[in-house]
Amino acid sequence: VAGVGNLPRDQAVGYPASEAGVIAVGGVDRAGLHAAISVTGPEIDVVAPAVDIYSTSYDGKYSKGTGTSSATAIVAGAAALIRSKYPYLPAREVAHRLTATAVDKGPSGRDDEYGYGVIDLVAALTADVPPLGFESVSAPAGAGPPTTAAGQRPGDDGSGATARGLATLGVIVATGVAWAVVARRRRRSDDPPPRISR
Template identity: 55%
Template sequence: MIRSSQLIRTFSASVLCAAILGTAAPAHADEISDGQWFHSFLRTAEAHRITEGAGVTVAVIDSGVDVTHPDLKGSVSPGADLTPEGPGDGWTDETGHGTAMAGLIVARGRVKGMAPAAKVLPVRESKRGLGNTTEVVNAITWATAQRVDVISISLAMDFDDPTMRTAVAEALKADIVVVAGAGNTPSQNVGFPAAIPGVVAVAGVGRDGQHAKISVTGAAIVISAPSDEITSTGLGHGWRKGTGTSDATAIVAGAVALIRARYPDLSGPEVVHRLTATAVDKGPAGRDAQYGFGVINVVGALTADVPPLSSPTASTNAPRDPASDGPGPWTWVIGAVVVIGVLLLIVRSRRRG
């Protein structure tokens, strides 16, 4: 049986830390601007001189999107409501989480998204953002059928369900880039679907570019992005500040939209390869459990001369197969001992003869 308690939302800490900032007071306005620090950190103004993501559609699997927010006007297409309140267009949001994630991708106003010329396709998978595996799987399946370019999933589940793996595999087969949050502490492991090979599992970093304390770690991490004190669109035509890998996930999904707009002929794995090959390496050299391949470098991903992808899984979270490393040192030692032993037996036998 699948229980809703098996779902650990990546915004669990965001809900605790989030604040509705309102619309009028100058102090609020300053706080709103402060929470958009990720734009200067990622040099998105420079990136937007190259592309703003036009022609790309990002499915946001979440609590729905309030399309009446002025910063989202014209940026959200009719989607789907897969909750008991559906069918519908996904334009209803009771928690504000989906509205905030959409804003980080396509907002154009007081706050600005990563790909303001792209479109968000909302997929409301649960009323309060506390759905189960079946609801998330249905949302992925529906988004895949719409042939979107990117699927953004700001949630993490502690249950490895075969049906979710199948749904993700179908999305990847359809050449869709799937981006998902790794999860927030106190969880100890990367959640699902982020832990599924092929998914871009996103961890968080703070303003200093260092690993965010709220972000879980694990071998499945692919990329890191800003996650702390991020402002975006909120309910009631206001703004919301939150902290968590949910925000980092939406930021990466927006960056992927920019890459897909800039390089429309690249396959999904090639898009991810460009994302990881240009990342700013942090922590131990190479890929690691805190940062993955590093912190996202949006301008580099749009401009760098990136070598071609050598294999479909080279830039994803596919686990390393030890067998692919060839024989280890102890294999050679044991083999040598066996060969020497056989030779000694042969020599001894000949002497006896």
């Protein structure tokens, strides 16, 4: 998963987003429209929010930023949640799930500003998505509706995905809190010892 780049510094989709097999991520603004900063091009697969995104910053603070890097982090998180729910799903099917469930924007179908559209995490996790190359006419009789549920653990109906996702989020938050505590203790230990007056 890689950002397509930011105007005016970047004028075309650059490496690694330009490479085959990489999900190239563009950006949308707060209204859900193409973000003016986002590079356009035929390599774009999906878009996500990229304007005024709050994130962690230096000195234990938060900052607001704009750019396709923020959109890329959102899409990478979505891919991780899909892999959490469907741990045996091949990487190209994870990418297919993101593009097949994206909310189409701009001209109908894929275009150079929005790719296949804005990611829809709920749909990516819950929709019945035919696998790549699936042909309904060649499906064996009684095969049932095509889905990528084959990517789940054997016997798993997918109901534990939310719990796994929340557990992962909990681990991330706990790690962040632990890091902040360690950083604060280090700062205190770096301070000179107090002077004792006699």
